[in-house]
Amino acid sequence: MTLYGMIFSICFFLIVSFFFSTHTVDYANETETSEKISKPTKTTSSSIVKGPEPQTQENPELTVFYHKINQTMTDAVNSFKGDVGMTYVDLTTGKQISVNGTKEFYSASTIKVPLAMMIADKVQAGSLKWDDQLTFNEKEDYEVGTGIIINNIQPKYSVRTLQEYSITYSDNIAKNMLYDTFGGGVKAKQALYAHFLQKETDWDDAKLTSEDAAKILNILYKEKASNSEYQTIYNYMKNTVFHERMDTPITSGKVAHKIGSYEGYLHDIGILETEHPFILTVFTNGQTDAGIPFISTVTDQLWAVQSSDYPHET
Structure with missing residues (x-):
């Protein structure tokens, strides 16, 4: 065999070995x-x-807009002499912005909103009826403060009347009588905190954060279109007798809100009906009545930003 023949044979052998090798697999x-x-x-x-x-x-325009919302809130909180928790939710996009949003405050009468919602849920579930008559128990139900029942207490009230009074007039006796349908205030608060917030609280000093309140209002807003009883609660909040705090000359007739007051704790939680509606929840703890004008001022400031600076396309 010639030298060229030997080289050819070796190359042919190597090529055949490579293609049939197990390494291919x-x-x-x-x-x-x-x-x-x-x-x-x-x-x-x-x-x-x-x-x-x-x-x-x-979306650069939304980014700039939300920065302005955040700056407005931050500046307002920094100007207040006391504690503030504030949360904004853009109901068009779902964007939430908070300043001290997880800070806890005594809930005061803001708790009447989730209570009214839980009562509506009980009626829709069939465990309660709107025309059921609840008996006033002086030891359990009497409480001074806001409301109209205290001026002329009757022995019985319908569930519907009590729900309306608890929101429209922020009636404390109505609230306590509605608590009775759960077996008392402690059990009622346990039920509503677990249902809406998936958490517990100190029942003797029921607390909410501005983010808690915003979450509750978000549920109310989203479900009212398909839940006529939630729409009724929303209407009660729009027609409340308390024309203050978030109800300003600028927002009048275009805000569904619920105030809460106890000593220095002055709050308001609401849904504001601009072209692009938004939730605002403000909890304060300061001196005298300082929280009242503070809430009105920041509401008008955010209303102005939401109305004039909101991007046309999102």
């Missing part, structure tokens, strides 16, 4: 395994891109 399995690992990574990445925060970042 191993390479194929490695490629398939790598693809399986990478697929979940791609799915997770795309779900993050679809989240609300990246969408906000992609």
Whole structure:
């Protein structure tokens, strides 16, 4: 055999050995395994891109707008001599902005909103009827403060009347009589805190944060279109006799709100009907009545920003 023939034979042998080697199968399995690992990574990445925060970042006008909302809230909180917790929710996009949003305050009468919602839920579930008559128990139900029942106490009231009075007039006796349908104030608060907030509180000093209140109002707002009883509560809040705090000359007739007052604790939680409606919950603890004009001022400031600076396209 010539030298060229020997070289040809060796090359032919090497080529045949490579193609029939068992290493070919191993390479194929490695490629398939790598693809399986990478697929979940791609799915997770795309779900993050679809989240609300990246969408906000992609819209420079909204980013600037929310910065102005945040700055307005921050400046207001810094100007108040006392404690403030404040939360804003843009009901068009769901964007929430808070300043001290997890700070707890004595709830005062703001707790009457989730109570009214729980009563509506009980009626719709069939465990209570609107025309059921509840008996006034002086030891359990009597309480001084806001309301109209205290001026002419009757032996019985319908559930519907008590629900309306608790919101429209912020009636404390009506609130306590509604608590009785749960077995008393402690059990009622346990039920509503667990249902709406998935948490517990000190029942002798029931507390809420501005973010808690915003969450409750968000439920009320979103469900009122399909829940006529929630719409009724919303209407009670719009027609309250308390024309103060979030109900200003600018917002009059366009705010559904519920105030709460106890000593230095002065609060208001509401839904404001601008072209792009928003939730605002403000909890304060300061000297004398300082919280009242403070809430009115920050409400008007945020109303102005929401009305004039909201981007035309989101």
